[in-house]
Amino acid sequence: MQNNMKYIKVHKVLAACFMLDKLKEKVYKANMELRSKGLVIYTWGNASEIDREKGLVVIKPSGVDYDTMKVEDMVVVDLDGNVVEGKYKPSTDMPTHLVMYNTYSNIGGVVHTHSEWATTFAQAGMCIPAFGTTHADYFYGDIPCTRDLSDEEISGEYEKETGNVIVETIGDKNPLEIPAIVVKNHGPFTWGKDADSAVYNAVVLDKVAEMAYKTITLNKDVKAVKQHLLDKHYLRKHGENAYYGQ
Amino acid sequence: MQNNMKYIKVHKVLAACFMLDKLKEKVYKANMELRSKGLVIYTWGNASEIDREKGLVVIKPSGVDYDTMKVEDMVVVDLDGNVVEGKYKPSTDMPTHLVMYNTYSNIGGVVHTHSEWATTFAQAGMCIPAFGTTHADYFYGDIPCTRDLSDEEISGEYEKETGNVIVETIGDKNPLEIPAIVVKNHGPFTWGKDADSAVYNAVVLDKVAEMAYKTITLNKDVKAVKQHLLDKHYLRKHGENAYYGQ
Amino acid sequence: MQNNMKYIKVHKVLAACFMLDKLKEKVYKANMELRSKGLVIYTWGNASEIDREKGLVVIKPSGVDYDTMKVEDMVVVDLDGNVVEGKYKPSTDMPTHLVMYNTYSNIGGVVHTHSEWATTFAQAGMCIPAFGTTHADYFYGDIPCTRDLSDEEISGEYEKETGNVIVETIGDKNPLEIPAIVVKNHGPFTWGKDADSAVYNAVVLDKVAEMAYKTITLNKDVKAVKQHLLDKHYLRKHGENAYYGQ
Amino acid sequence: MQNNMKYIKVHKVLAACFMLDKLKEKVYKANMELRSKGLVIYTWGNASEIDREKGLVVIKPSGVDYDTMKVEDMVVVDLDGNVVEGKYKPSTDMPTHLVMYNTYSNIGGVVHTHSEWATTFAQAGMCIPAFGTTHADYFYGDIPCTRDLSDEEISGEYEKETGNVIVETIGDKNPLEIPAIVVKNHGPFTWGKDADSAVYNAVVLDKVAEMAYKTITLNKDVKAVKQHLLDKHYLRKHGENAYYGQ
Numbered sequence: 011m012q013n014n015m016k017y018i019k020v021h022k023v024l025a026a027c028f029m030l031d032k033l034k035e036k037v038y039k040a041n042m043e044l045r046s047k048g049l050v051i052y053t054w055g056n057a058s059e060i061d062r063e064k065g066l067v068v069i070k071p072s073g074v075d076y077d078t079m080k081v082e083d084m085v086v087v088d089l090d091g092n093v094v095e096g097k098y099k100p101s102t103d104m105p106t107h108l109v110m111y112n113t114y115s116n117i118g119g120v121v122h123t124h125s126e127w128a129t130t131f132a133q134a135g136m137c138i139p140a141f142g143t144t145h146a147d148y149f150y151g152d153i154p155c156t157r158d159l160s161d162e163e164i165s166g167e168y169e170k171e172t173g174n175v176i177v178e179t180i181g182d183k184n185p186l187e188i189p190a191i192v193v194k195n196h197g198p199f200t201w202g203k204d205a206d207s208a209v210y211n212a213v214v215l216d217k218v219a220e221m222a223y224k225t226i227t228l229n230k231d232v233k234a235v236k237q238h239l240l241d242k243h244y245l246r247k248h249g250e251n252a253y254y255g256q
Numbered sequence: 257m258q259n260n261m262k263y264i265k266v267h268k269v270l271a272a273c274f275m276l277d278k279l280k281e282k283v284y285k286a287n288m289e290l291r292s293k294g295l296v297i298y299t300w301g302n303a304s305e306i307d308r309e310k311g312l313v314v315i316k317p318s319g320v321d322y323d324t325m326k327v328e329d330m331v332v333v334d335l336d337g338n339v340v341e342g343k344y345k346p347s348t349d350m351p352t353h354l355v356m357y358n359t360y361s362n363i364g365g366v367v368h369t370h371s372e373w374a375t376t377f378a379q380a381g382m383c384i385p386a387f388g389t390t391h392a393d394y395f396y397g398d399i400p401c402t403r404d405l406s407d408e409e410i411s412g413e414y415e416k417e418t419g420n421v422i423v424e425t426i427g428d429k430n431p432l433e434i435p436a437i438v439v440k441n442h443g444p445f446t447w448g449k450d451a452d453s454a455v456y457n458a459v460v461l462d463k464v465a466e467m468a469y470k471t472i473t474l475n476k477d478v479k480a481v482k483q484h485l486l487d488k489h490y491l492r493k494h495g496e497n498a499y500y501g502q
Numbered sequence: 503m504q505n506n507m508k509y510i511k512v513h514k515v516l517a518a519c520f521m522l523d524k525l526k527e528k529v530y531k532a533n534m535e536l537r538s539k540g541l542v543i544y545t546w547g548n549a550s551e552i553d554r555e556k557g558l559v560v561i562k563p564s565g566v567d568y569d570t571m572k573v574e575d576m577v578v579v580d581l582d583g584n585v586v587e588g589k590y591k592p593s594t595d596m597p598t599h600l601v602m603y604n605t606y607s608n609i610g611g612v613v614h615t616h617s618e619w620a621t622t623f624a625q626a627g628m629c630i631p632a633f634g635t636t637h638a639d640y641f642y643g644d645i646p647c648t649r650d651l652s653d654e655e656i657s658g659e660y661e662k663e664t665g666n667v668i669v670e671t672i673g674d675k676n677p678l679e680i681p682a683i684v685v686k687n688h689g690p691f692t693w694g695k696d697a698d699s700a701v702y703n704a705v706v707l708d709k710v711a712e713m714a715y716k717t718i719t720l721n722k723d724v725k726a727v728k729q730h731l732l733d734k735h736y737l738r739k740h741g742e743n744a745y746y747g748q
Numbered sequence: 749m750q751n752n753m754k755y756i757k758v759h760k761v762l763a764a765c766f767m768l769d770k771l772k773e774k775v776y777k778a779n780m781e782l783r784s785k786g787l788v789i790y791t792w793g794n795a796s797e798i799d800r801e802k803g804l805v806v807i808k809p810s811g812v813d814y815d816t817m818k819v820e821d822m823v824v825v826d827l828d829g830n831v832v833e834g835k836y837k838p839s840t841d842m843p844t845h846l847v848m849y850n851t852y853s854n855i856g857g858v859v860h861t862h863s864e865w866a867t868t869f870a871q872a873g874m875c876i877p878a879f880g881t882t883h884a885d886y887f888y889g890d891i892p893c894t895r896d897l898s899d900e901e902i903s904g905e906y907e908k909e910t911g912n913v914i915v916e917t918i919g920d921k922n923p924l925e926i927p928a929i930v931v932k933n934h935g936p937f938t939w940g941k942d943a944d945s946a947v948y949n950a951v952v953l954d955k956v957a958e959m960a961y962k963t964i965t966l967n968k969d970v971k972a973v974k975q976h977l978l979d980k981h982y983l984r985k986h987g988e989n990a991y992y993g994q
Contacts, residue, residue, distance in 0.1 A: 129880060130966055133959060135967070142375060143441060228382065228472065254318060387687065471622050720868055731897070
């Protein structure tokens with residue numbers, strides 16, 4: 011029976027490894043996509059995805075060159091941030107990702123970049139107003155900008171506090187209704203049901219931020235889109251009676 | 257004789273299919289061109305063309321990935337919006353296209369995008385002024401921006417009402433003289449004698465909008481081009497005595 | 503002896519053809535370079551070069567697609583604008599090119615584009631100020647913007663009058679010291695010792711215009727570069743004691 | 749013994765040549781990287797690296813086309829600017845590079861470009877404020893803009909005086925803490941431990957300048973990042989207790 015137990019345990023571990031191998035490949039591809047979509051230069055971004063059943067997160071290693079980065083370089087951490095597998099240190103921003111996963115059970119993937127248009131709003135300390143249907147198709151309202159972190163928060167567990175201030179800013183809303191935020195003087199975080207959708211939202215966010223910048227600088231008296239149109243476009247794609255797509 | 261009728265009918269259907277196959281390929285290519293020209297990311301655009309003899313429109317399917325989209329995925333609808341052929345649902349914006357085809361008999365192709373510069377003007381709620389000869393070569397006057405849709409129009413047949421407000425804005429002008437419009441808080445629609453020329457106009461529109469944005473932000477007191485120069489450039493390409501080209 | 507004359511004549515014609523073949527290839531490549539450098543989309547530009555000995559100009563045909571355009575499609579005209587060789591009509595802007603060649607004997611190539619940054623200044627009706635050494639390395643002072651053409655000039659020989667107003671704006675200066683201009687509400691013309699250098703100047707012009715736009719919108723109180731620095735940079739590349747390059 | 753000495757000398761020279769061959773290749777690649785990263789068009793930039801042991805600098809030749817430039821075209825100069833090896837004249841900006849190497853023993857590579865966003869700040873005569881963590885990750889404070897060079901400095905040893913005014917602007921700071929500067933009405937210089945890191949800093953500088961431009965034009969009342977956050981990000985990457993990367 012001891013033998014049998016051993017067999018089951020080995021089997022479980024192997025199965026776990028196999029599943030994480032698939033997740034590692036997915037997370038690796040999501041990170042590469044950030045670069046090919048022009049959101050990341052050098053090592054300025056990271057994507058992760060969680061395996062909810064196992065409570066394990068796969069994330070990009072810290073400061074590794076995209077040109078040489080491989081699937082097997084992805085790092086596996088548990089929800090307390092302990093490295094479970096991987097020869098590299100995980101992304102410095104890992105604690106921010108974990109706060110999101112620990113707080114919101116409906117989030118499956120998280121992305122951080124310094125993409126230029128979203129970061130512009132972060133640096134300007136401004137939310138990204140919903141100016142049109144492009145925005146409304148993906149984000150059900152303005153994309154918020156966090157408050158300044160206090161000196162204590164910066165000196166303390168900085169990356170974790172970054173996650174906390176994101177959660178504080180989201181408040182009691184469903185995080186999937188506006189799956190993006192800009193952290194003041196820093197840059198954007200996006201999320202979604204998995205790493206791919208977090209990457210997708212990061213691309214849309216930057217495009218929406220670009221058009222918001224141009225809209226404001228073209229017409230400083232511009233008003234946000236009316237609520238009725240915001241509802242219409244968001245709900246025709248994401249509501250109960252959604253009729254966009256197949 | 258019955259046999260003969262049957263033969264003729266089959267022959268006609270086959271001929272119709274063959275012609276629509278050509279049109280499907282044309283519409284497919286027009287949609288792909290929107291992406292290769294940088295006007296569309298993900299699924300944010302659609303092109304259609306009408307076969308006036310048959311009263312059938314070929315249009316892109318809704319929300320299908322450009323990477324995997326094929327010629328045979330194009331959807332055929334009649335002028336009431338009934339799907340005649342195709343395994344997919346047609347583009348959500350199909351009713352807007354149909355209003356254009358039903359209202360203007362001289363329009364053969366329609367395009368909708370969220371291209372960034374034209375959408376900027378849509379979001380700013382501003383027309384695109386004719387500032388120079390680049391504009392005048394293609395558009396015989398300012399490119400208008402529609403009014404807001406009312407809450408009733410948005411809650412009702414939204415996509416059809418979008419077409420109606422475009423028609424209302426064009427008024428009694430010939431739609432081919434200024435083959436473009438920006439729908440407020442939404443984005444541009446363009447048209448032409450076929451899908452290719454509608455795509456061409458969409459590219460020119462975005463370039464013209466880009467230069468208009470830069471002109472206004474460089475010199476806020478700028479005036480539109482004088483009527484005489486507008487006439488000259490438009491008419492040397494499109495007038496009776498046009499002498500541009502071969 | 504008659505026979506001999508005939509032989510010489512044939513020989514001359516053949517030699518002329520051969521030389522123009524080389525010039526056609528050069529002009530063709532210059533036109534293609536305008537597109538590959540991103541200055542021209544569709545058919546929005548033209549380059550020409552003159553053979554001073556023969557008094558013949560080779561220029562792009564009007565409105566021919568760059569994708570299918572071939573070396574042999576280039577058109578040869580004399581200095582009065584008569585087509586000497588070529589199956590196509592020459593560029594509509596040919597008369598503007600001819601005014602430049604007829605007025606300035608030191609000009610060998612002319613280029614016209616609607617490149618976006620230079621056209622922005624044309625549309626804004628503003629000269630492009632010399633803000634830095636990038637400008638001073640190629641243009642010995644501000645790049646001027648022409649006055650409006652009068653209604654008479656527009657209704658008359660428009661393209662020739664465009665050349666005349668360029669010459670009027672240059673005044674008694676050496677055109678090679680500032681080998682570029684923006685025609686109000688239209689776009690840029692550049693020139694040089696041959697078609698290649700006119701293309702080179704068109705590329706530099708647009709880059710210089712881009713940085714001037716950004717400089718002005720960043721700091722509206724900005725001043726032009728001081729004369730001493732303008733002299734230094736222009737003359738270290740183009741003066742008698744130039745020491746830049748090999 | 750004489751023979752032996754000769755042998756040693758030859759050996760030394762050969763070793764020196766071999767090492768400089770490697771350095772030449774490194775400097776060549778650094779220069780090509782400036783172009784592939786979009787910082788340089790035509791011949792508008794130069795990179796160099798020093799061999800501190802030999803007191804020799806390898807630098808790009810002046811005004812040589814990148815398309816035909818080869819590793820062996822790199823020029824070797826000593827710290828007084830004498831050409832030690834190379835068939836070409838060194839970059840015109842070589843004296844500026846030498847001032848940097850002669851003044852700061854911890855600098856191993858220098859880069860000069862006319863990259864568009866950094867040059868915009870140079871032309872506007874403005875420093876590039878530290879608006880966010882992207883900036884703080886690489887530059888420990890605002891990136892300064894030099895004063896105007898005096899007429900005497902311009903008329904005199906201009907390129908050397910450019911170096912002197914850079915050194916004057918840096919003052920008593922460690923040049924590696926803010927490894928970049930914009931020279932007024934001219935353009936950026938960056939540096940680092942070698943040519944590669946100077947190129948890297950040139951890329952980051954232009955991206956940071958781009959986002960600073962957009963931040964200022966979006967929100968003219970914007971404030972620089974707070975010191976605490978600047979410290980945090982700079983020091984987590986570059987401080988004694990740095991924990992970013994592997």
